[in-house]
Amino acid sequence: MLDEYRTKSYQAHLRPAVDENLIKDNVAIIGIGQTAFSRNSQRDELDLACEAIKNAVDDAGLSISDIDGLEALTLDRVSMPTLIGSLGIPNLRFTSEVSFGGGGACATVMHAAAAVATGLADYVVCYRSLNEASGHRYGRGDGYAEYLSKAPTLHYGYYFPYGFLTPLAWAGMYARRWMHEYGIKLDNTGWYSLVLREYAQKNPNAIFYGKPMTYQDYLDAPMIVEPLRLFDCCVDTDGAVALVVTTADRARDAKQSPAYIMAAAQSIPIETEIQTSYNRPIVSGLPETWYVGQELYRISGLGPGDIDVAELYDPFSFGGIIQLEELGFCGRGEGVDFCEGGDRIRVDGELPLNTAGGLLSEAYIHGFNLIAEAVRQLRGTATSQVAGAETALVTAGPGLPTSGLILRK
């Protein structure tokens, strides 16, 4: 019933043919840049964005004046005109923004790719800059509760007055149902967080670098919103990440080895909401991730077994674990078992996962840091390098309209 429902909603028969997809193998990420990741940057987001973009452009061997497109999330607080002026970009030929919070992370690359593939622009920068730790916290419901006397939407009106106003709590509702349906025990879920913390010990840029964690530490940490413990939750971060997207033709001359886009996909199904999609047959899964996975595999021609490294958007640990199920790396309800002991998801395991520490232990730059890490893996420059990594799968925010990428060497 579940698969039937999803297959119907995916509408594979209506998707454009793979040979019509101008992005596939024709577009690449040739530059990545970031700021330091910290708990208090003491700088504004504009400043952070400029640094990350400058670093990405340098990394690509370009100059600022080569940039003719910008892509961001709608919730980025950096005003695009101000950014253009601050960087001194002469003229842009393409800009757009993607909604749905972190669910739009990979879609920024997809939209940039559409622009370069159709000649609207040559070099598009995708960026995300936020002071999540020291400033405005989405995860805490800031920007909603603080500024409004009334819950603003017909749908938030059903949640806010009940003290139910953070993404973590909304997602906790999915997690509880998933645990119920698959008999997941609360104390068994820690390996995912633990392995990500191990990766962070190799990554000097990670927030949790130098702060190892034992399973007991995980268990001892307080419940934030039951059933989620502190170390099930992503690490609020100040920082910025930027990526440079261009055509494969131009990428061949780039300073760095390009990460080619094999497939890019976005999914906004009818029953989705921003993490409160409670009125559909399944509440225990992440259907948008399943749809994106199906589309990525269809376009790339790859399957789960062909993926050398995965960078999964994990605002909380269960969000990463359930994605393993939705993307076909294990069966439904088997995600916790897949991570048991951690060997499968370590650097020499069958699916090295979030190898820089992910959103739980590296940084929470709305998933843009995951895309950058995937590029490093394909370049062979990751701090926990997967031997011979040739393909990487990256996802965006789960449990809301989302997006994904498969990149190759």
Place this chain on the structure above:
Amino acid sequence: MTLEYVPGIPILGPYVDPDNAPFWEAVERHEFVLQRCADCKTYFQVPRPMCPHCRSMDSLEWVPSTGRGKIFSYVNFTTDRMAYPAMKIPYSVVLVELEEGIRLTANIVDVEPEDVFIGMPVEVTFNKPTDSFTLYQFKKAS
């Protein structure tokens, strides 16, 4: 009583507009109604201006709900880190599957968080956290 508010901290009210007003106006009268399409009898949550099946804007109606259902999922706010400051912790938010098939979230007013379980039968009730609006809530089924 498990659901308590902290005096002096404003609590957000629902945003009422022409699309959802019949729901919130009914709640003020301690009535519980759901939106559905009079033609195809499909129930909706969230309220909307058009039936997505018939695409009619004239066939939408609000009908009384039994107000009964079962808890489908829930979260407990046990620390103040993510809790709403206007509400005393601990409190639960429950996702209730109503007999009509619609799922709605609210607080549960008479059950301690540690006693909430998936499958618990509940029924609708109402409370008034401030002078300015009424909320629908759930309580243990009688």
Place this chain on the structure above:
Amino acid sequence: MTTTRTVKDKTAIVGVAVSEFSRDSGRTEYSLAAQVVRDAVVDSGLSFDEIDGIVKDISDGIDPMYLQKAVGIEHAQFASDSHWGTSAIVSGITAVAAGICKNVVYYRSVNGASKRRAGNDFRAAKEMQDESLDLLRYDFYSPFGLLTPSGMAALCARRYLHRYGVDMSDLAWIPAVASEYAAANPRSAFFEKPMSFEECADSPAEVDPLRAVDCAPDVDGAVALVITSAERAKDLPHPPAIVMAAAQATSTEGELFSSFNRPDITGLPEMKLMGDELFRVAGVQRSDVKAAQFDDRFSFLVAMQLEELGYCERGDGGAFCAKGERIRRDGDLPLNTNGGFLGEGFLYGANVIEAVRQIRGTSSSQVENADLVLVASGAGGPADGLLLRR
């Protein structure tokens, strides 16, 4: 790859719809949006299942998934929010041309006059935007009572008048002709009969030098259109408006109506870049254009667009419109034939829809043989535009 790196002739606009335009809709933006999207899809002849992309302006309150829930669009696999003008339409065109999705719906729904807000997600985000880093700049304007686009635009207009030695009355043919077109357009809520040149020229200033007739009125209303591939368009009921070219542009030191730190504030450099790109991609001449829809949120912007888009010399935009002869239906550049924003109210998207009507031959002021129509949006900030052909 080189040959395919273009949007030229790959896509078409095949469905359009508008709601009633009024001063007070009495409805939510959600309701207006659902209505026009449904109607545009029906107009296109596509099935609702075929819609797999949704684009909108960032300021539009209704997120795609809410629209989907009302209209019954099962699964969007491309969604973009664009800033400014109608640049979201350009994003939709790139997505279809790149083979990411097949059929994109664009919508814009605004209770601009009554300010009756829909219940929507975006209100929260809007509040967040209000304290965004724009404040770094707006700090310098708001405390001095320079709060609105009309105030900022008026500063640019004043400098334009000064530099080229023209008077606002020299530009009064622009609102006068807009009112003529609007009076012929049954959708216009603002003009039952045209205003004469004298009435426009003599009307009092509102934000001096701008008069009320120079500012597009706020309106409640919604518009939607459907983009598909040129190939698919062949099987659909209405004559398609083929997208010959689509472009966007921003320029240095740009803000929305407040780009005061450019060497020259009497022009629209983005518009020039955008226009040059359109004609380059399409491979047609300015003189081939049979009708145009320019962004007339403020009347003087039409004069600037005529200059930047290559229809006259700098400072001559007002003279181009003198007596209205060249911009009326039988002139050499029939302009804003629905009355523009000045005549129908300020609602991006309505300009593109009028261009589609001209291509289809269904305008209330139909231009003979309108086989190529130019659209320009976003005057006063980042610009975007289309060249549509039969």
